Amino acid sequence: MFFFMLAIFVILASVVVYLITKRGVIGAIGLIVAAALIVLSCVTTVPTGHTGVVTTFGHVENYTLDAGVHMVKPWQQVVKMDNRVQKQTVKLACFSSDIQEVNMAYTINYQIRKADAMTLYSTVGVAYYDTVVAPNIAESVKVATARYTAEELVGMRDELANAIEVILSEKLEQYNIEVVSTSIEDMDFTDAFTDAVEAKQVAQQNKLKAQTEAEQRVIEANAAAEVKKVQADAEAYEVLARADAEAEANRKISESLTRDLIDYNYAQHWDGKLPMMMSGSDGAVIVNAGDLISGD
Numbered sequence: 001m002f003f004f005m006l007a008i009f010v011i012l013a014s015v016v017v018y019l020i021t022k023r024g025v026i027g028a029i030g031l032i033v034a035a036a037l038i039v040l041s042c043v044t045t046v047p048t049g050h051t052g053v054v055t056t057f058g059h060v061e062n063y064t065l066d067a068g069v070h071m072v073k074p075w076q077q078v079v080k081m082d083n084r085v086q087k088q089t090v091k092l093a094c095f096s097s098d099i100q101e102v103n104m105a106y107t108i109n110y111q112i113r114k115a116d117a118m119t120l121y122s123t124v125g126v127a128y129y130d131t132v133v134a135p136n137i138a139e140s141v142k143v144a145t146a147r148y149t150a151e152e153l154v155g156m157r158d159e160l161a162n163a164i165e166v167i168l169s170e171k172l173e174q175y176n177i178e179v180v181s182t183s184i185e186d187m188d189f190t191d192a193f194t195d196a197v198e199a200k201q202v203a204q205q206n207k208l209k210a211q212t213e214a215e216q217r218v219i220e221a222n223a224a225a226e227v228k229k230v231q232a233d234a235e236a237y238e239v240l241a242r243a244d245a246e247a248e249a250n251r252k253i254s255e256s257l258t259r260d261l262i263d264y265n266y267a268q269h270w271d272g273k274l275p276m277m278m279s280g281s282d283g284a285v286i287v288n289a290g291d292l293i294s295g296d
């Protein structure tokens with residue numbers, strides 16, 4: 001548009017100069033320059049990673065231009081919209097469902113849809129991040145965070161990030177802006193809450209340690225009792241085996257005894273002395289039987 005307006009000015013100036021000076025050369029030069037300017041005004045270039053939105057006297061046309069060189073009407077303008085993936089990190093202060101303050105650094109990667117760039121330009125403009133993206137990021141983060149308690153947020157970071165992304169994607173969809181990816185870079189709580197969480201974790205660890213030690217003692221006691229039981233069973237088995245062996249030996253000895261063998265063993269072990277008292281067949285008791293036999 002600038003070159004076109006400049007060409008019109010050159011043409012008018014050439015006409016005025018020709019009328020005043022009556023020199024056709026100056027007029028011809030002016031027309032050549034004007035024609036060159038008009039040609040330049042018809043040529044536009046859209047850089048790589050951008051989409052060209054064509055406007056005619058402020059009216060947005062219902063088509064876009066891809067990256068490259070294009071010919072347009074001299075009175076048309078081409079607004080270059082960045083369609084590459086863009087990254088923004090936002091730091092926000094929000095609250096959990098139990099009214100705990102949470103400071104968060106949230107990162108979003110987004111891009112506009114090339115085919116709908118003219119709609120975004122006509123409804124929002126080129127400053128779509130400040131107008132649409134940033135406010136919706138803040139709202140989505142606050143809405144999603146308010147669904148969880150502060151303690152839940154500590155252990156459900158990925159779930160929170162997914163919840164925020166779902167809400168944010170729905171909000172930006174209506175503006176033809178696509179959410180590529182999101183992440184929670186940092187999440188910080190107040191010192192009081194952090195200290196409380198640490199104290200609770202220490203208490204849980206101590207409880208777990210005490211339970212583990214108690215279970216270990218029970219295992220050791222059961223093991224010791226089992227060892228004692230095995231030892232007692234072994235000793236009982238040994239006593240039983242010994243008794244069985246002795247009984248068997250006695251049985252065999254008893255079966256092998258004869259009257260002659262008994263008399264023989266008795267004779268082998270007799271010291272030659274008679275017992276002090278003997279009982280006769282008639283029941284009479286003889287005192288000092290040895291003296292009677294010897295004649296004393």
